[in-house]
Amino acid sequence: MENLLQQLLNGITWGSIYALVALGYTMVYGVLKLINFAHGEVYMVGAMTGYYAAHALGLTQAPSLGALVLVLLISMAACALLGALIERVAYRPLRAAGRLAPLITAIGVSLLLQNAGQLVFGADPKFFPALLRSEEVIRAGGVAVSNIQLTVLVTALVLMAGLQYVVRRTRFGRAMRAVSYDAPAAALMGVPVDRVILGTFVLGSMLAAAAGILVGLSNPKIDPLMGLMPGLKAFVAAVLGGIGSVPGAMVGGLLLGVIETFVTAYLSSTYRDAIAFVILVVILLLRPTGLFGAPQTEKV
């Protein structure tokens, strides 16, 4: 039982990282109907930026919460720029070209970042600096919570609450929801669609950067191909929750993290990667629009 609770906690921690990445997929899909396959690589760049920023600022020797926040902000800013650049160069010129051409440039950007990453960062894994000294902060009923887990959870929660505020309570959020609901109509109402799409990429990329830092904190081995599998699985999480739905991505990410952790702990670690895709296929067949998506009807 204690073990079960411990695994649940580990799963939620891991799942909150998936959720942060999944949010980027789902928001971009919402406004652009594009599966942004380069998103996993933005998460990789986030982790790498954090690594270099910590070294450049000499923060590796002095673990503290302040150091972590600083690195987090630098990495989020860098990825916000990267996300905006990707949107501007690879997707905006293809706005009128249908939906498949940007899918291929997304694959191209993903390949580019992986290979440029191997060139710039080196292909060997790096070890993310310990920005926090790992210690146990809470022990209740046999469940141990480390300060790193707590930091990951709190950071993810704060970011998601912030996102929820932006989407629900600000002018930009309203514009984003309008574009996602019906882009041509939003444009007719004077919503600057291109700027909203750019802003969506910036938001999504910042969350991916944060996920990269959090993963570096809890699982320090980082390399230029680290975005590939987690990126794809975060996408599965977004579909699980209902692609295009912001709360769906959060719930989908958490669910996927918990399920994966349980499969690894109680069944077999070799099937860990398969379970995400099995869930994907099952959810698509039973409820294609996901847990939180509205069913689609086809107009004739």
Added chain:
Amino acid sequence: MRARSLLWLGVAIAFLVFLDVAAPRLLNPYYVTILSRIGIAVIAAVSLQLVNGFTGQFSIGHAGFMAIGAYASAALSVFAGAAVLAAAAQVVPLPVARLAYFPVALVFGGLVAAVAGIVVAVPALRLRGDYLAIATLGAGEIIRIAILNIDAVGGARGFSLASPEYPSIDLRYESLAGVFGVALIAIAAISRLVYAGGGLAFRAVREDETAAESIGIATTRVKVEAFLIASFFAGVAGALFAHSEGYIHTNTFGFVRSFELVAFVVLGGLGSLSGAILAAATLTALPEVLRGLGEWRMVLYSLLLIATMLLRPQGLLGQRELWPISRLKGGGG
């Protein structure tokens, strides 16, 4: 018309014999391997074009069917083929036995992949658009991870085409005539399928599924048919790959490979067989051509992919063909 078909058949056979006899003598083995990979990419690309380009269904898990074909045929060769060849070698010369056995292995790989294609297609084709694409992506990954967990075919170690009981029997079969022969068959079969009168059904489903259904096209049957044929040829391509390389690993057939195949058909032009052939050949040769650039080559490769897509959003050939076949019966040109 008949005489002309025979003439073309003769030309094709002469070309293949020339390839098989001349190429290994004129070119060094490195170029022969690249040519063979180009042929395999072309087979996979034209088969995917049938589903994605002509039927308008978006599959991004095609490498999974290549994996099934590769592993099924390799398993047949290792567990049964070697014994059969050893027995046959008592009666006929070994090269003759190998020549007779090789097509069997290819067709076997194709058939197993086709069965998998049906198993995936029947439930998945209820989905439309992006949801179908996502489901095929998931199916491709499930196939790959499932194979990774079968210890008999090597699991994470990969699978070598060598039988422990019959070490003297060489199960590898690198033949440009085989690769390009299958490529020609795939191209001929699929172009006849989509550009003959009945082929309009595929394009009707692509343009408007509801309208197609309302004029009496059995849309589900058309889609399953496209999937079945595409996965058959993908399986044969995988089988060719397995036998020419002599060693396969599930990593070769991951979603990255599937994405590459999608890039072939979109870059070539959705709904253009010659476009898919052109793109598959170019994108397969490109990393080799760029080899002199060292570690910069994949960076340049991805930049070229992005740039081409930005300059030609409709793909290299759009929906046109380089040869006039599309004009036979109200084609899409």
